[in-house]
Amino acid sequence: MDDWDEEMGPTPMPGVTDLRHWDEKLLKRYKPKYHAFIKQCQFCAFGPCDLDKGRRGACGITLERQMARESLFLAITGCAAHAAHGRHQVHTLIHKFGGDTTLNVAENTEVEAPNIRLVCGYKPKTLGDLEKAIGYVEEQLTHLLSSLHMGQEASDFDFNSKALHAGMLDHVGMEVCDISQISALNFPKGDPEPELCEIGFGSIDKSKPVILCIGHNVAAGAEVIDYAAENNIDVEACAICCTALDLGRYHTGAKVVGQLSYQLQFVRAGIADLIMVDEQCIRVDTLENAKKLGIPLIAVSDKNAAGLPDLSNENPDEVVSKLVFGEITGCYMPDLEKAGEIAVKTALLVKKRKGKEGRANNYEGASKKTADCIGCGLCSRACPVGVDNKLIVQSIDHIFNKKGMVKGKKVKDVSADDCIGCGICSRNCPNNLEIKDLIFGIKNKQEIKGKLLAALKGCSECGLCQEKCPRNVDIKNVVKAKKRELNIKTEIKYLTKEEILERLEQCLFCGRCESWCPQNIPVVSAFTEVYMNRFKDDKAKISPGRGAVQDVEMRNY
Known part of the structure; x- marks a missing residue:
């Protein structure tokens, strides 16, 4: 027509x-x-x-x-x-x-x-x-x-x-x-049997230099693929979110890591040798995470320059040198052809250097840091989908750090006598317990029952409530002593390894829990370490799009 x-x-x-x-x-x-x-x-x-x-x-x-x-x-x-x-x-x-x-x-x-x-x-x-x-x-x-x-x-x-x-x-x-x-870009236009590309963590060939593209705009990723092909350089181009599907439509050799929720998890896994971000659906903290992992980052869109220096007027090889040797953590490169060249050259050299010298990884051994958990429960309260992160963290510590039975330590002599009933402890309790009433009741030698008993049993002894106590009452140990006096034992029903993995299947790996943790435990990295065996080999075949009015399809590998 x-x-x-x-x-x-x-x-x-x-x-x-x-x-x-x-x-x-x-x-x-x-x-x-x-x-x-x-x-x-x-x-x-x-x-x-x-x-x-x-x-x-x-x-x-x-x-x-x-x-x-x-x-x-x-x-x-x-x-x-x-x-x-x-x-x-x-x-x-x-x-x-x-x-x-x-x-x-x-x-x-x-x-x-x-x-x-x-x-x-x-x-x-x-x-x-x-x-x-x-x-x-x-x-x-x-x-x-x-x-x-x-x-x-x-x-x-x-x-x-x-x-x-x-x-x-x-x-x-x-x-x-x-x-x-x-x-x-000559994407599929309705072919009923298009060539398939691969999706999943397990599809990524880690023996090659890995370039991770994140966002919605395929133009920069296409330049990466073109430059590598024109110069006969073998790199692994992979992507997250819509850029992933569109790169698969452009070149079926590109790998689809997964959807938006995989972003932090994959970045923290440290698989990428270079990260390229364009626009939309990019985590604001991508550069911060890349820095801690020693992964250079290139921003290519004016919608997300990420505070990086504009090096579009510099010689590409000089920019590559700065990125590889850590003189800069990243750059803003709106010239997409130049960005493609720099990305491929940088990833190649970073991969070689990593093989010789290793790479700094501030998240390494994250599961060991779960030992710092104080049981406050803020991570669970932070979760947007209701995952009990506190129990998962405690179970990881219990299983993977191979703790033996810890004998109860002797509680030093403590007193609630200095409590003035100001209520600051109750306002600071992460579990909204009436700590003030409990401590005031202990001070006045009241019988511990009803609401006071509920507060005593519910207290995790995290100690956050006492940080701003104007009289420096050692609330944590006052509670601990009262529990021993009344023979109240706090028993945690730890998850098994399989139960931990099942719970982590519900996790979005968004990282909100991590920012709430007063102990700065890298919760997402700990979860990623433990969960890696579950998803590291996941892969499937996918048609990233047969045409303008066709659906994405997944097929068994």
């Missing part, structure tokens, strides 16, 4: 309110529900404003309107990320292949760009034609973003209507991204 065979609709490239009447019908039928976890607004200098219990902000905003505004903010953020990706992708591919490059998207459809056709009202035929669509999205995003400012939009309905508009724009931006790379 080369030409349009239907009339143009009434709203090509609709403005923010052009489809508002339709949004009204939708939102009346499907009414938004708000679940406010944070009942404050901090959007302007008058804040923060408490919007709970019917209160209004300094500008008159209510909680319902604020929640609708936050929903619009999130929709704009997602749309902007994809649109900026599309803009960069189109700009890069036009620079490399020319704006007149024909769009050849799929063999199995006559509607190659359904979102652009529907929303923008034209049929793109070349890479250059996509600039019109992405320019429209960028213009609309500016209008939407301005409505978030204090003193602009006043209706929760209109905030939601604008969020729907942002969602429509998002699909246009994502389509620009995909059809541009499918056409210019």
Whole structure:
């Protein structure tokens, strides 16, 4: 179908309110529900404003309107990320292949760009034609973003209507991204039996220099593969998140490590010789972790320069030398061709140097550091999916550090006599126990029963409560002494090795627990060490994409 065979609709490239009447019908039928976890607004200098219990902000905003505004903010953020990706992708591919490059998207459809056709009202035929669509999205995003400012939009309905508009724009931006790379980089276009690539930790050939790409933009990873192929250098290109699938679509020799949640786990495993980050879904602490492992990092996108020096004007070999010998921990390299060259050369030399000298690894032996656990339980409270991290850490320490039976130490003479009942200990208890009442009860020689007994039994003796005690009462040992006096024994039912592995299957390896730990135990690294035997050989065959309208498939290896 080369030409349009239907009339143009009434709203090509609709403005923010052009489809508002339709949004009204939708939102009346499907009414938004708000679940406010944070009942404050901090959007302007008058804040923060408490919007709970019917209160209004300094500008008159209510909680319902604020929640609708936050929903619009999130929709704009997602749309902007994809649109900026599309803009960069189109700009890069036009620079490399020319704006007149024909769009050849799929063999199995006559509607190659359904979102652009529907929303923008034209049929793109070349890479250059996509600039019109992405320019429209960028213009609309500016209008939407301005409505978030204090003193602009006043209706929760209109905030939601604008969020729907942002969602429509998002699909246009994502389509620009995909059809541009499918056409210019010759991704699969509908072949029912495409060549498969490998996925999983076990698919990575660690005997080769390993380059790990993280993010959503395939352009930089493609340059890595091209440079290595052109110069007959054998490297292992692997990736995490959407870049992984797209690299597999570009070259089936590239390996898919896994999804976003594998990121910290794989980085901490220390397998990569160089990390390249582009844009979206990249952990903010990737550079920090890479530093501790001695892995150089290259940032290639202006969305995530990571505070690194821009070395795009320097000689590539000089940059390689700085990265290999640790003069710099990483660099910002927006010149993608140069980034590909530097990545391959650096990974090659880092691999050789690592073989001769080894590599500093601040996370090595992490499972031994579980011995520092004080049992406070903050790691468990931090977990977003409810994993009992405290029990896992204690079980790792019990099994892998091969502790024998520890005899009870003699508790020194301690006293609660200096307690003034200020309550600071209760406020600092990680398990929200009424420690003040317990210590005050011990001081006044009350019978320990009821709530006092529950607090005594529940106390893990971590000692965090006493760190800010104004009278320096040794609360930890006061509790310990009282437990011995009453013959109360705290017994931990440790997990077996298999039970530990089963629990770790539920873990996201997000690292939130680690940042809560007062003992600075590298929890994720300890989990990774223990879990490595479970996932190190995992691999399968995957079709990273058969075409623009085909699903990803996994097949048994």
